Amino acid sequence: MSRPARLRVAVVGTGAIVSGSHLPALRAHAERVELVAAVDVDQGRLDAFRALAGEEVAGFTSVDEMLDAVRPDLVLIGTPPSLHRAQTVAALKAGAWVLCEKPLTLSLAEYDEIAAAEEASGAYASVIFQHRYGSGAVHARDLLTSGELGAPRVAHCQTTWHRDAAYYAVPWRGTWASEGGGPTMGHGIHQYDLLLHLLGPWAEIRAMAAQLVHDTESEDVSTALVRFENGALATVVNSVLSPDEVSRIRIDCADATVELTHLYGHRNEDWTYTPAPHVASERADAWRTPTADVPSSHAAQLGALLDAYDNGVRPPGSGADARATLEFAAALYKSAFTGQPVTAGEIVPGDPFYPAMHGDHPHWAPKEHA
Secondary structure (H helix, E strand, O other), X not given: OOOOOOEEEEEXXXXXXXXXXXXXXXXXXXXXXXXXXXXXXXXXXXXXXXXXXXXXXEEEOOHHXXXXXXXXXXXXXXXXXXXXXXXXXXXXXXXXXXXXXXOOOOOHHHHHHHHHHHHHHOOOEEEOOHHHOOHHHHHHHHHHHHOOOOOEEEXXXXXXXXXXXXXXXXXXXXXXXXXXXXXXXXXXXXXXXXXXXXXXXXXXXXXXXXXXXXXXXXXXXXXXXEEEOOOOEEXXXXXXXXXXXXXXXEEEEOOEEEEEEEOOOOOHHHEEEEEOXXXXXXXXXXXXXXXXXXXXXXXXXXXXXXXXXXXXXXXXXXXXXXXXXXXXXXXXXXXXXXXXXXXXXXXXXXXXXXXXXXXXXXXXXXXXXX
């Protein structure tokens, strides 16, 4: 089947993330995509979005109705996390590719439902992890995976943000059923996804979590010690209790330290490379600046997905690659709640942490089950 001149795109959810990030991404690729439909259960919000996006965009209050009427090539999903699985599966069954906000699902069990829907339909579902796609991240990964910086040894991954009580007053925030977890799932996941993207497969996690401030079901801070398959050791911190907000990754290799410091997005200037004393300056100079300066963004990830669509191949940020990040979250919760180390691959059907991140742990299960 030939590719249309421009992919016909629908958005599901028309809130801030769609109007503020997905819509600009679509406009950045206007020669390759056409926004044809939008879905929102709130008619007022839908009308406001259509006024922003263009009245030619058809409006619907039902995903199924939109899929039947429009048959889009690509569906962008920006709804609350508890809706992602069902909406993604529906789009896949209709033959559309999907690009969905994180987390793609609330559990590994749900993720495997999406994998089955992909297999049945031949379409693909990707999750938004836009920090992988800036030129700085691409450059760093090339240097690390090629061995140019030497063997990775020590790493630090930090998402220390601040969220107040008003943030958690939004009805779908702060519960296992709606978000799947606290900052481990909803905030830090972007940074440790990038860490995994840079360092490769993890092998073992030992973690802790706590609910120190917020009246939520899930944690408001978590920490982890991680061993990677390549032998590197890392610390991971996920917090919504930190007045001085920062997102940070540091990787110390045999020949250099690479460090990224930013908040919600990065450019080339946010990456620094510090050579080890034995490294010649000419070699270190070649590390510092990629040719292009592409910010991490939804637009950068959408471009990568469109390239994959053109080539008929699985897009980045999907399949086993994206599942590994969700498995990391599940393993962090399991280790934190049980007090035991967790190894990659051990959370399988039958494990209580496979269908739910809380694992029905008596101290952490949803309040109605406690």
